[in-house]
Amino acid sequence: MAKALRQIKEKQSIADLFIVVLDARAPISTYNEEFDAISPQKPRLFIITKIDLADESKLEKIKNRFNDEKDMAILVNLNKNTFKKKIQSAAKKLLEPKMKKDLKNGLFKPRLRAIVVGVPNSGKSTLINLLSKSNSAKTGNQPGVTKGQQWVNTGDMQLLDTPGILWPKFEDELTGIKLAIIGSIKTDIIPQDELFNEGYKLLSKYYPQKLIKIGLKPTNDSNEIYSNLIKLCHDKRFIIKGNRPDLKKGMTWFKNHLRDLKGVTYD
Numbered sequence: 001m002a003k004a005l006r007q008i009k010e011k012q013s014i015a016d017l018f019i020v021v022l023d024a025r026a027p028i029s030t031y032n033e034e035f036d037a038i039s040p041q042k043p044r045l046f047i048i049t050k051i052d053l054a055d056e057s058k059l060e061k062i063k064n065r066f067n068d069e070k071d072m073a074i075l076v077n078l079n080k081n082t083f084k085k086k087i088q089s090a091a092k093k094l095l096e097p098k099m100k101k102d103l104k105n106g107l108f109k110p111r112l113r114a115i116v117v118g119v120p121n122s123g124k125s126t127l128i129n130l131l132s133k134s135n136s137a138k139t140g141n142q143p144g145v146t147k148g149q150q151w152v153n154t155g156d157m158q159l160l161d162t163p164g165i166l167w168p169k170f171e172d173e174l175t176g177i178k179l180a181i182i183g184s185i186k187t188d189i190i191p192q193d194e195l196f197n198e199g200y201k202l203l204s205k206y207y208p209q210k211l212i213k214i215g216l217k218p219t220n221d222s223n224e225i226y227s228n229l230i231k232l233c234h235d236k237r238f239i240i241k242g243n244r245p246d247l248k249k250g251m252t253w254f255k256n257h258l259r260d261l262k263g264v265t266y267d
């Protein structure tokens with residue numbers, strides 16, 4: 001992680017634009033404040049991905065939070081080709097001052113470079129593949145797919161794909177849980193019962209109806225959460241010998257359920 005951040009810092013001087021990729025399911029928790037200091041004068045394009053999985057009612061507010069005079073934020077579903085134009089025109093707008101400067105200096109085909117940064121699994125490589133014609137960046141629904149930096153030419157500009165970076169904030173327990181749920185950190189680094197307990201509380205707080213829908217009661221009380229785990233095991237027939245609930249199986253089921261939930265934004 002430290003190495004990946006250092007490598008970005010080394011390249012910052014040649015970047016004309018920073019593209020910061022955020023997950024719409026946890027846009028604040030996936031925002032790394034360490035990037036603020038890397039190159040404060042350069043424009044940033046915040047690409048808020050996975051809107052197809054996020055809470056629609058929160059999207060405009062999220063977008064406005066990252067929009068300011070110098071920076072711009074857009075909401076996208078990177079699995080849809082139709083968003084390509086929106087991304088291209090936002091990047092073009094932010095790069096306009098640089099292009100004008102190049103033209104003034106007699107450079108008719110400006111060399112534009114953007115560095116793409118973000119937490120693991122936020123969609124950086126998917127974005128690069130969407131903008132370039134090739135599928136040269138490796139993607140996958142797990143953290144840590146991109147291992148090293150790679151320049152990709154899109155015709156309009158050069159994009160630097162970078163490995164996902166986590167930052168100290170993720171050590172804050174709740175942020176860690178959110179990042180685990182959306183797949184930005186490996187779930188196996190968090191004890192299974194803790195992930196269940198905290199994930200349950202998170203869902204109780206933000207989307208109680210989604211718990212009720214699977215027959216569970218929203219609550220913040222760890223004892224009640226435990227009772228609901230037992231109920232879940234019985235409902236799903238996760239039973240081991242002695243007619244005891246298979247708690248591990250119940251927790252795994254819930255973890256996968258959280259990972260696949262749609263219409264959620266936990267910030």
Ligand SMILES: Nc1nc2c(ncn2[C@@H]2O[C@H](COP(=O)(O)OP(=O)(O)OP(=O)(O)O)[C@@H](O)[C@H]2O)c(=O)[nH]1
Pocket residue numbers: 049050051052053076077078079118119120121122123124125126127138139140141142143144145146147162163164165
């Ligand atoms: N539903 C949905 N899935 C997306 C979207 N954008 C990316 N994904 C998926 O998210 C997963 C991660 O995408 P990547 O592009 O590999 O993420 P990354 O940021 O490069 O990840 P690292 O290289 O591990 O840092 C893949 O399974 C993508 O298909 C989106 O807008 N909507």
Ligand SMILES: [Mg+2]
Pocket residue numbers: 124125126138139145146162163164
């Ligand atoms: Mg990647």
